[in-house]
Amino acid sequence: MVRAGLDKEIVVRAAISIADSEGLASLSIAKLAAVLGVKAPSLYNHILSLDMVKDDLTRQGMLLLLDITRDAMAGVEARKALEALGHAQRNFARDHPGLWAGAQMPVAGWSKATQKVANVYIGLVLAVLRGYGITDDAAIHSARVIRASLKGFIDLELGGGFGYPEDVDVSFDTLLKNLDSGLRMRKKI
Amino acid sequence: MVRAGLDKEIVVRAAISIADSEGLASLSIAKLAAVLGVKAPSLYNHILSLDMVKDDLTRQGMLLLLDITRDAMAGVEARKALEALGHAQRNFARDHPGLWAGAQMPVAGWSKATQKVANVYIGLVLAVLRGYGITDDAAIHSARVIRASLKGFIDLELGGGFGYPEDVDVSFDTLLKNLDSGLRMRKKI
DNA sequence: TTCTCTTGACTAACGGTACTAGTTTGAAGA
DNA sequence: TCTTCAAACTAGTACCGTTAGTCAAGAGAA
Known part of the structure; x- marks a missing residue:
């Protein structure tokens, strides 16, 4: 359970990277979590929802x-x-x-x-x-x-x-x- | 188990009706099945996939x-x-x-x-x-x-x-x- | 009329999605 | 060193599309 040191900005930055390289449609919580080296539910300590991430993006x-x-x-x-x-x-x-x-x-x-x-x-x-x-x-x-x-x-x-x-x-x-x-x-x- | 008398055309027609009234994004197999009075898997006797229905549409x-x-x-x-x-x-x-x-x-x-x-x-x-x-x-x-x-x-x-x-x-x-x-x-x- | 065969329904299940609840633990501050 | 809060976790819910396997309706043949 090593801490990944995430925050909302880092998550959104990763989301932008995924959306720009693979398309916005394939941006998902699972992919985001995998990229950030964390299990999917852990993201919810930093974000409200996938939709909110997309809004920030x-x-x-x-x-x-x-x-x-x-x-x-x-x-x-x-x-x-x-x-x-x-x-x-x-x-x-x-x-x-x-x-x-x-x-x-x-x-x-x-x-x-x-x-x-x-x-x-x-x-x-x-x-x-x-x-x-x-x-x-x-x-x-x-x-x-x-x-x-x-x-x-x-x-x-x-x-x-x-x-x-x-x-x-x-x-x-x-x-x-x-x-x-x-x-x-x-x-x- | 009364037969609904479906075929691909009827399914696509229902899909068009849903897409035009509720938006293409909310067209789903589940909704399509509900509208046609049938369980979701039954649709696959008439269609290949949801994507193919969208293509026909x-x-x-x-x-x-x-x-x-x-x-x-x-x-x-x-x-x-x-x-x-x-x-x-x-x-x-x-x-x-x-x-x-x-x-x-x-x-x-x-x-x-x-x-x-x-x-x-x-x-x-x-x-x-x-x-x-x-x-x-x-x-x-x-x-x-x-x-x-x-x-x-x-x-x-x-x-x-x-x-x-x-x-x-x-x-x-x-x-x-x-x-x-x-x-x-x-x-x- | 009865039998057979195909077709179209069904239930159960799989892997995927977003998300929530509850638990444990790392790590910072007192 | 102890307390406390934040951030990870596991387990589970409720959906999604889709597949496999089962069973019965109904059409055509005998």
């Missing part, structure tokens, strides 16, 4: 994504900012598929704390739109379009939804160009 | 979506066709959230038969693009953009991802307008 993933995106967007505007946002998200999803998958779960299952972090992300999208001169109601609608397009593309790419051999990078550039031209149109009207 | 969902979309797109071109495609998908997802969720699962988990049906869907998107004068490689890239945008929007809407009170219908129209203007741009170049 999601929130940490969002915070990391926010940092990365903010850095990428620093000092650029409009189209450059949109591209920075898009590439930052796509790269994040490829580097951390488990964290990305966590952030794509239905909002209803998140804790208040995690929902709060999610709202900060919207702020970043709205910042991009200010660069296009789009504010207020129109910004909300355009923000939804940007979020939806990026999320849909990344989910499809990660899920193996692009079967044809054409270069997916070119497709992503097409997506960003489309969004840019749509937003510039919107500004003119 | 997905394929049937896709076929239904294809029918609905084809009908909506009949006799219209370019922007009208794009709008028909978009609204048909969004309405389908709202009417059949379980079938929609099935069709969004990672491609790797599908049978060959189901993947084949999925490919037919791409044909519909390419038909829309022909109306814009976009063919070949460019069409593949634009088709990915359309699929990604629609999928992302619908997934976000169904998952409760749009927190602000602004009218989601307006946002969807914005998405379609964006796509349309992007595609018309692309045609000119």
